[in-house]
Amino acid sequence: MPKVTDGVYFIPGQDEFIPDSHAYVIGDLSSRDLTLIDPGLMGKGDYKIDAIQEMGIEPEAIKRVIMTHTHLDHIGCLPEFLQRLSWAEIWMHRLEAEPLQKGDEKTVYGMEMFREMCNTQYALKPGAFTFRVNRKLEDGERLDIGGMVWEVLHIPGHSMGSIGLYYDPEGILIPGDVIYADYAIGRFDLHGARASDLMKSLIRLGELEVHMLLPGHNRIVENLPPGYVQETARQWEPYLV
Ligand SMILES: [Zn+2]
């Protein structure tokens, strides 16, 4: 079920012993100005690009990659994408762009133990995720891309520069790892995370009219019950102080 709705396409993550994030392609196909959200884990570039082509989307039409945040399971195969889509720009929130440009990969790995584990498993070298970020996003920006206008919401807590992308006309929310289906939320114990920020972010998302939830992992929800986000925030409030 790759096409979620007009202008929104879903490529499910292929989890291994580390999760692989879902990827999304947004934009009206005829615009040829498409955006890839969150490439995914290392080694998943070919799978994701093949899946994109199988949907009838030309990789050449993908003009940029927007990161909801820069954890390894979302950014791991960005280098693989850039090998194939060398023209693609990289956009992300300023708070994760600035450290990444300087080679500070603390957010990518989240914790030192995980860095060591991944370096052994994947033979990653320091600086493997140092990129030139073409556009540093800020809260409240409205991105007029691919014939659609998506709003940037800075929703820290899971990581310091987590963003959500919101498409108001249809109530579509791409929240990265901030909130998932089934009243789950992202972890808040990694580098740059903060429980109280996550609570504020959930409250803020609860003010939006969300009909479709397209998170970074687990199932997507196409008909979200009214009040779902507020109810999630309410259930988690005791743990997010
Ligand atoms: Zn993730």
Ligand SMILES: [Zn+2]
């Ligand atoms: Zn994450």
